[in-house]
Amino acid sequence: MSGHTDGAPGRGSGYTRRTVLAGTGAALGACLLPGQVRAAGEDPTDLTEWFADTDGATEVVDERGTDAVTVAVGVDANGGAFGFGPPAVRVDPGTEVTWEWTGNGGSHNVVAEDGSFGSEYDDAAGTTFAYTPTESGVIRYACAPHKAMGMRGTLVVGDAAVTFPGGATGGDAETPTGTPEPEQLGPMRSFDGWLDGTSNYRGVADRRGEAEVTVKVGATGNGGEFAFEPAAVHVDPGTVVRWEWVGTAGAYDVVDPALGYASEQVQGTGKTFALRFDGDGLSKYECTEYGDQGMRGVVLVGEGPVGELTWRGVGAAAGVAGLVAAPIALGVRYHFENVTGGGGPDRPES
Known part of the structure; x- marks a missing residue:
């Protein structure tokens, strides 16, 4: 671990390299600064300036109806492993949002602009930090050392409306992402x-x-x-x-x-x-x-x-060579050909 930012909420003796739990919003009202979270029914929050230099920030990924959502920390973006994946996600109030470090791009943290949550710095793959928003609104966050490079994200909670660079809309309760519902591809088998x-x-x-x-x-x-x-x-x-x-x-x-x-x-x-x-x-x-x-x-x-x-x-x-042998399931046999393009011998049946 390479350090931390003093005074950020949601830290304490429970922090480990693998798991960090931030406050779940019980004390959210005491932490918020005026104007940082916009409630439903207000004018859309314009994220044009916030995401002006952030790669891939063109729409909200709608994850409403999901109890837990994961955002990757250190994905390829903004000139290196300096992105959140996805950069903008819509969740229901009460959904646990977990940021998971990829281990790429050096030391990162996750800090809300309004001060409602903040992680410590870390560079280890698999480290996690969690936060649960409880009210509808828009929360901007960033990686402090890479914020100027575009490593920024946004939680859109509930039916809050947002707009993106280029005038794209993040949608509202009726049109969550500004796009039609994905069509069904075929029969829904279990x-x-x-x-x-x-x-x-x-x-x-x-x-x-x-x-x-x-x-x-x-x-x-x-x-x-x-x-x-x-x-x-x-x-x-x-x-x-x-x-x-x-x-x-x-x-x-x-x-x-x-x-x-x-x-x-x-x-x-x-x-x-x-x-x-x-x-x-x-x-x-x-x-x-x-x-x-x-x-x-x-x-x-x-x-x-x-x-x-x-x-x-x-x-x-390019790097995905090799198949792993494993016990054969009942009633199933298989044969194998060298994945680099040769006529390898069949594996014996069991």
Whole structure:
């Protein structure tokens, strides 16, 4: 730990490198400065000046209806690992907001402009700091040492209205993000509850008839860049599913312990990991680090879980080389091809 700012609220003997809990708002009224939090019904809060030099601050990520939301600290933005991911998020009053350090960009902290919360400085991956707003309004916050570089964020609580650089609107109670509701992609299958906590799941996307299907890794969802998109796909036997890294909020991987495949855990965009699925079956996979947060996915192959499902590695780019062997699930066999592009030998069946 590299230091702290004296006198900031929400600190004390409970601080560790892994977990920091700020005040949950019980004493919020005593901490606020005039004019810092705008209530619903007032004119929209204009965030143009606040976000003028902040990369990616173009809209509010609407996480209302979620009990807990995570914002990454130290994502790639503003000339380095000097961003919050996402920079602006809308939550319900009473939602716990947790900031989680990526470990990139040096020492960061999280400090509200109105003084209602503040963390200590830290540079360790996995450190967290939590705060629970209790009233509707708009709270600006920043990383103190990197504020001038654009490392700024905003909590939009309840139905408070905001505007962004360029005149974009952050929406209100009727139009949370200024955009239509995302369309449903297909039938809403349960998969035994596997996707119950996945906020971006909008049904099974039917990609049958396509020889190759791409799934984004680190797409927006589940409180930040913590989603596979689409979360569920239906493909034909023989289809190549290629996962492409697009998020910067942390190190992601693609893992299905039941079928025995896994990518390496990699941070950064542009990486890929690909498998060819044969037979009929179901793969339920997740990101090791963020799976419990909802970063999960499904590949439904052919007629679904009624027969044997096999997979074959077909190539991976720039740092996602290697598949991890694991015990074979009942009724499932697989074979393996060198992911760097060779015809590796089949693994023996169990």
